[in-house]
Amino acid sequence: MNDYHQLIAAAVIAQARKLERLIDYLEIGVLTGNSAKAVLSTGVCRYAVLIDNFSNTHCGDVKSSREIVEENLLPYSGLFELKEGNSSEELLLITDKFDIAFIDGEHTDQGCLSDLEKTLRLMRSDGIMFVDDLENPPSLHDVVRRFANENSLNFTYHNVHNGLGELSWPGKS
Secondary structure, eight states: OOHHHHHHHHHHHHHHHHHTSOEEEEEEOOTTSHHHHHHHTTSOEEEEEEEEOOOOTTSTTOOOOHHHHHHHTGGGTTSEEEEESOHHHHHHHOOOOEEEEEEOOOOSHHHHHHHHHHHHTTEEEEEEEEEEOTTSSTHHHHHHHHHHHHTTOEEEEEOSTTOEEEEEOTTTO
8 A cells, every 4th residue: 555545544544533434435536446445445434436537648557447446446346336437527427425535637737626626515514635646747736725725725735645635624624
């Protein structure tokens, strides 16, 4: 498990303890399912919605497909729903609320901002949103920080992987 997977898994466990219930999890950009696996393996996730179009434009030679993700997450069948498509469309179809979200989708300023805006409406008011790869490209760091400021969210930068942003509501983290 990578350092950022450990950080997110620890946040999921802490959130479940704080809320005294299982948590609901949203992930945008599933790739091979390793982040989702880290979360689901905590045993405190009630349900997860995972979204990916499997284009992998920013991951070089890493192979990904629905089949790879389903095989990787086989022990957790029934705990997740895998939606194949673009997050800009799929997020609009979701009406559920989530406690934790992990955004690792399109690595462009516009794509990241779109995911942030669409995910924010799906978050419970005591939720936490993580955004990966803030240094890839470096402009994503500014996009996420600005989004947090404009929406009165706390922003914490974690120096793991290629930069991980954590957004939470004031007084709720």
